[in-house]
Structures are given as structure tokens and as C-alpha cells.
Amino acid sequence: MNKKRLAAIEKEVSRVISKALFGEIKNPKLKKAMISITSVKITDDLKFADLFFSIMPVAGTTINTKEVLEGLNEIKGFLRKRVSEELALRYTPDLRMKLDDTIEHAIKISQLLDSLKG
Numbered sequence: 001m002n003k004k005r006l007a008a009i010e011k012e013v014s015r016v017i018s019k020a021l022f023g024e025i026k027n028p029k030l031k032k033a034m035i036s037i038t039s040v041k042i043t044d045d046l047k048f049a050d051l052f053f054s055i056m057p058v059a060g061t062t063i064n065t066k067e068v069l070e071g072l073n074e075i076k077g078f079l080r081k082r083v084s085e086e087l088a089l090r091y092t093p094d095l096r097m098k099l100d101d102t103i104e105h106a107i108k109i110s111q112l113l114d115s116l117k118g
Contacts, residue, residue, distance in 0.1 A: 001044045001045075001046070006042060006044065009042055009046070009087070009089070010039075010040040010041065010042050010049075011040075012086075012087055013040050013042065013049055013051075013083055013087070013093070014037050014039075014040045016082055016083050016086045016087065017037060017040075017051065017079050017082070017083065018036070018037055020078070020079055020082045021035055021037075024082075025075060025078075027071045027074060027075055029067050029068060029070065029071030029074070030068060030071045030072070030075075031058075032057070032058060032061055032063055032067075032068070033055045033056060033057055033058060033061075033063045033068050034055070034056045034057070034058055035053055035054070035055055035068065035072070036053065036054050036056075037051060037052065037053060037054075038052045038053065038054045038100040038102070038103075039052045039100070040052070042093055043093070045091075046089060046090070046091045046093050047091060047093060047094060048093050048094050048095075048096055049093035049094070049095050049096065050096050050098055051095055051096065051097055051098065052098050052099075052100035053069075053072065053097065053098070053099060053100060054100050054101075054102075054103050055068050055069075055099065056103070065099060069097060069099055072097040073097050076095045076097060079095055080092055080093075080094070080095050083095075
């Protein structure tokens with residue numbers, strides 16, 4: 001598939017899912033955290049979409065990332081349906097949820113560097 005078309009589809013899938021996560025999801029496992037999509041990677045045949053999520057705790061709470069990832073997997077059928085309704089694609093890709101921990105890793109590295117300075 002054309003790389004530009006695939007990138008445009010990835011962007012639109014990200015938009016649709018972000019919109020659904022922000023306003024339509026009522027799963028209590030997901031209300032404890034601030035969830036954002038960091039990237040979407042779709043296979044060339046449009047059969048699978050890997051969604052990478054960043055999870056940050058809501059003020060004053062602690063989060064269980066396993067529980068949040070479980071909550072995301074519970075709603076992936078709903079999210080796939082929303083993608084199908086919003087985008088005119090021959091195939092609606094099967095969604096695979098993945099945790100993107102690069103932000104947490106960057107924070108740890110930053111704290112280590114700060115501790116070396118001090």
C-alpha cells in the first residue's frame with residue numbers, strides 16, 4: 001500500500017480512537033488514568049493496527065498499568081466499531097493494544113541525571 005495513504009489512515013484511526021476515549025468510554029478501569037495514543041502502526045494489508053498508549057495517573061492517584069491495559073482490551077471491539085463507522089475502509093483493522101512506556105523511561109533517566117548533578 002502507498003506509504004502516504006497508510007500514514008493518513010493511521011492518523012485518522014488515532015483521531016477516532018482519541019475522540020472515543022475522551023468522550024465516550026465509561027469503563028471504570030480507564031477513569032483512573034489519563035490515556036493518550038502515542039502512535040498507531042497499521043500493517044500494509046490493513047488487517048491489524050497496533051495502538052501504542054501512554055498512561056499517566058490522574059492527580060493524587062496511583063495506577064495499575066496491567067488493569068488499564070486490560071480495560072483497553074475490554075473496549076477494543078467498541079473502538080473497532082467506531083473506526084468502522086467513521087472511516088470508509090474495505091477492511092477495518094483488528095486493534096492490538098500495546099503499552100508505550102517511553103515517557104516513564106525518559107522521566108527515570110531525567111531523575112538519574114538530576115541526581116548525578118546534585
